[in-house]
Amino acid sequence: MSPSTNQPLLTPRHLAMLRAVAAGRGEALCGCEPDLLIDGRFCDHLATHELFHAGLIITAEPGPIGRRVAADITDIGRQALTVA
Template structure:
């Protein structure tokens, strides 16, 4: 487990905000890579921590397939925002 959600780095918070804005996608796999605006994030280690810590998730897809990333309730709480139901 990584740092507590209330101690996230500025970069991790920026990544969460981008996902919350609907700009993030995950490449399906055991270590899902995060893409923002179609470009791979420069800090995939943090992207992996965000998914493994349950702050970001996405639907299952074929290996390597880009799927929409969404914030979990924990990710939303880490940003201090409410998750809106789709």
């Protein structure tokens, strides 16, 4: 995490995941720590948790544990993509 902004230092992997979610290709697997799937494949768990915890992506709706729901990029996530 960046010490001054509490935002993760975005790697090319983070940015690719954000772009995929922005393009509507992401799903979240609901749970105490959501998992992210892009095109039906699980993404890096650590990077996923960093993006969720930083508020860059969210679940489109709440759901019971184990349910897949759409993942959405937040305004902060869109801003991170424009800066990158």
